[in-house]
Amino acid sequence: MSNEAVLHAPTTTITHHHDAHADHGHEHHHHETFITKYVFSQDHKMIAKQFLITGMVWAVLGGLMSVLFRLQLGYPDAKFPWLQDLLGKFWVEDGKITAQAYYALVTTHGTVLVFFVLTAGLSGTFANFLIPLQIGARDMASPFMNMLSYWFFFAASCVMLSSLFVETGPFSGGWTAYPPLSALGQASPGSKTGMDLWLIAMALFVVSSLLGGLNYIATVLNMRTKGMSMTRMPLTIWALFFTAVLGVLSFPVLFSGFILLIFDRNFGTSFYLSDLYVNGVTLPNEGGSAILFQHLFWFLGHPEVYIILLPAMGMVSEILSTNARKPIFGYIAMIGSLFAIAILAFLVWAHHMFVTGLNPFLGSIFVLLTLLIAVPSAIKVFNWLTTLWRGNIRFTPGMLFAIGFVSLFISGGLTGIWLGNSALDIHLHDTYFVIAHFHIVMGVASMFGMFAGVYHWYPKMYGRYLNNTLAYTHFWITLIGAYLIFWPMHYQGLAGMPRRYYDYSIWESFKQFAELNRFISTVAMVVFATQLLFLFNFFYSIFKGRKVTNQNPWGSTTLEWTAPIRPGHGNWPGEIPEVHRWAYDYGKDGRDFVPQTEPVGANESHH
Amino acid sequence: MTTVSSNEPKRLHPHKFTLWVAMGSICMMFAGLTSAYIVKRNQANWLEFALPKSFYYSTAAIMLSSATMYIALKAFKARERSRYKNFIALTAVLGVLFGVLQTLGFNELTSQGIKLLGFGSNAAASFLVPIIGLHMLHVAGGIIALLVTLFRAFGRKIKSYNTTPIEIVATYWHFVDLLWIYLFIFLAWIK
Ligand code: HEM
Ligand SMILES: [Cu+2]
Numbered sequence: 111m112s113n114e115a116v117l118h119a120p121t122t123t124i125t126h127h128h129d130a131h132a133d134h135g136h137e138h139h140h141h142e143t144f145i146t147k148y149v150f151s152q153d154h155k156m157i158a159k160q161f162l163i164t165g166m167v168w169a170v171l172g173g174l175m176s177v178l179f180r181l182q183l184g185y186p187d188a189k190f191p192w193l194q195d196l197l198g199k200f201w202v203e204d205g206k207i208t209a210q211a212y213y214a215l216v217t218t219h220g221t222v223l224v225f226f227v228l229t230a231g232l233s234g235t236f237a238n239f240l241i242p243l244q245i246g247a248r249d250m251a252s253p254f255m256n257m258l259s260y261w262f263f264f265a266a267s268c269v270m271l272s273s274l275f276v277e278t279g280p281f282s283g284g285w286t287a288y289p290p291l292s293a294l295g296q297a298s299p300g301s302k303t304g305m306d307l308w309l310i311a312m313a314l315f316v317v318s319s320l321l322g323g324l325n326y327i328a329t330v331l332n333m334r335t336k337g338m339s340m341t342r343m344p345l346t347i348w349a350l351f352f353t354a355v356l357g358v359l360s361f362p363v364l365f366s367g368f369i370l371l372i373f374d375r376n377f378g379t380s381f382y383l384s385d386l387y388v389n390g391v392t393l394p395n396e397g398g399s400a401i402l403f404q405h406l407f408w409f410l411g412h413p414e415v416y417i418i419l420l421p422a423m424g425m426v427s428e429i430l431s432t433n434a435r436k437p438i439f440g441y442i443a444m445i446g447s448l449f450a451i452a453i454l455a456f457l458v459w460a461h462h463m464f465v466t467g468l469n470p471f472l473g474s475i476f477v478l479l480t481l482l483i484a485v486p487s488a489i490k491v492f493n494w495l496t497t498l499w500r501g502n503i504r505f506t507p508g509m510l511f512a513i514g515f516v517s518l519f520i521s522g523g524l525t526g527i528w529l530g531n532s533a534l535d536i537h538l539h540d541t542y543f544v545i546a547h548f549h550i551v552m553g554v555a556s557m558f559g560m561f562a563g564v565y566h567w568y569p570k571m572y573g574r575y576l577n578n579t580l581a582y583t584h585f586w587i588t589l590i591g592a593y594l595i596f597w598p599m600h601y602q603g604l605a606g607m608p609r610r611y612y613d614y615s616i617w618e619s620f621k622q623f624a625e626l627n628r629f630i631s632t633v634a635m636v637v638f639a640t641q642l643l644f645l646f647n648f649f650y651s652i653f654k655g656r657k658v659t660n661q662n663p664w665g666s667t668t669l670e671w672t673a674p675i676r677p678g679h680g681n682w683p684g685e686i687p688e689v690h691r692w693a694y695d696y697g698k699d700g701r702d703f704v705p706q707t708e709p710v711g712a713n714e715s716h717h
Numbered sequence: 718m719t720t721v722s723s724n725e726p727k728r729l730h731p732h733k734f735t736l737w738v739a740m741g742s743i744c745m746m747f748a749g750l751t752s753a754y755i756v757k758r759n760q761a762n763w764l765e766f767a768l769p770k771s772f773y774y775s776t777a778a779i780m781l782s783s784a785t786m787y788i789a790l791k792a793f794k795a796r797e798r799s800r801y802k803n804f805i806a807l808t809a810v811l812g813v814l815f816g817v818l819q820t821l822g823f824n825e826l827t828s829q830g831i832k833l834l835g836f837g838s839n840a841a842a843s844f845l846v847p848i849i850g851l852h853m854l855h856v857a858g859g860i861i862a863l864l865v866t867l868f869r870a871f872g873r874k875i876k877s878y879n880t881t882p883i884e885i886v887a888t889y890w891h892f893v894d895l896l897w898i899y900l901f902i903f904l905a906w907i908k
Binding site for chain 1: 729838
């Protein structure tokens, strides 16, 4: 039974003719108004663009925040009166960024980049855009829920944005929101209204993620076109599928952690609070445990980092193979390693808590499990490199970003192995080494995955090309800049420089880094400015880019390139194509590529 | 007039499938809360007390409501419309009764001098509020779904014999029932 038959047919009787491959969902074109087409759209392609553009807005805001706090770190003595005129006294006083503003900026930067940009902006965009197009479905299992998912994200965004404008400022206790800073309003200005808004925004965000994730899972498992068995799916789909599974299983746990936090904040309970003394006042809370929150947070937190990374891994696999004109090396191993990573992601959360007084025996088990992640990670790296090996490489901008991703993943993964040893972590925990580790392996790498995806699928999204010169400039400056920013932070961390300090120049031990900090800050500003090139390229090309005339510009095997250049709601005007082979028949039997829709020939070789 | 012919095995309706994944997700939330409960219990300062009587009655009510839901679904499939409507209504009423009994349970605890919220409350008692409260919210969602199906059954001019929506509601209802039984046993046992 085709999916549409399943969806629309009453189960007992069918009153009109339906052939086995019925698809007329696209034919009764409803009258589309501006509102239903661009605002409350239920078309997965439009929702993907909404996620992408909202994510881009947040990336700019979050990036600007990092420029501001890097200004403080790089130039702790400089004065910026013009910033004060611009932002007001809460943020800048006497021409200096205030300590409170600094912490608020760091916190909001982290929250926004992790959740709004690299989770919603990345999964939201590409799961929505690619799942139906690559598995051969007209839309998601529930387009309505899909629309809700975006609007919950939008609401979360509005609430988070509003927290920037309250008098006491946004939350300032770090993106991990540990109590007691997050639980007690009197603990800091940011813990007051700012934290309330932070919690509301995050609760809305969790709902958005769950609605999206449920839909992605149901769509991948139920809505594939004829012939699209699970082992014929492109790796993008596998990765997005595991991402959704991780989200659906871990976000609820974060939510329960937030619920208890809300009770502690507002209803005087003591789940997380005990023996506290704030501003000269002893609090009556007794018997709570702040570590409990860390367990609940990191049970989500660690899977979350893979929620951010896996979509990038999937897209990179696809883009590398397409542009190396070679089948992906070790397709099944790629799925197996995604699976292993997804399982292990739930079993390592305590490596963020080695120094919380965790039982050292328990710690050693988490060391073992953590280091085990290196195995599937190494398999993936090996397979990417072997896919590139002696490939007929086309250095498109998408391809460059994909290769950049592999480089960054290797660099950042290696430092993970350092941190995964609980003995080393005693020294490295909460230093700039950790900042360097996760920015390279997660932040920049996933950003690169996202750029690779945008450059690669832009012709499908908008029916136009991006400008290549701008793209190459964007790539090289961003890659070199990212390494220049984060590589030196390893040294700072090894020297013991703690993270989340407002001013290092007053510490004798860290004075030596004054120049390095200035250097990092300067590069950060250059890299930020370079992203404006990308923004310009993106929006300019939507209207003025070179038009796509070739239905399959990259010579890809996958289904999205069999749809019209500008597909309507329903994706394929006629029948949904049938699939006859896996997604990686590149350079086979002397042919450049064989689309998935082509039946297997009589004397075709096996892959 | 033809019926759908297909050589593929009959698959689960995507909406039903989505419900199953959602139920997995809800389970994770309660797994998070109950494991937090266990972690907290193993630390100092944990109050032991017996669960109020009302929770036993509420357990009976919600189990009964699962039975009435089952009968309602059967009636729908047998196309006995009035029986179906009655039992759906009965299920909803039992759901409301469940909520009332849970609230009474909280009152019972408070009148025994066990402080649930506010300063001086013990986490052992406080935990009941988010755990049971969140479960009640899920039951409330189920009641709303029941009412929607009920109004549809009354309002429809054209009769629909599509069993999917009502099956989805029934599955969810049995799920919140089972979830409560798990929570009840958990809370009664692990004090
Ligand atoms: C070989 C693989 C990896 C290992 C062994 C590893 C290990 C660790 C450890 C032990 C920490 C805690 C350090 C501390 O706070 O003292 C850490 C932090 C972190 N890791 Fe990794 N990691 C690996 C890969 C990754 C990947 C692939 C990502 C993301 C995609 C990631 C993201 C993060 C983040 C975000 C943090 C810091 C969170 C915070 O404290 O704010 N790691 N890693
Ligand atoms: Cu981790």
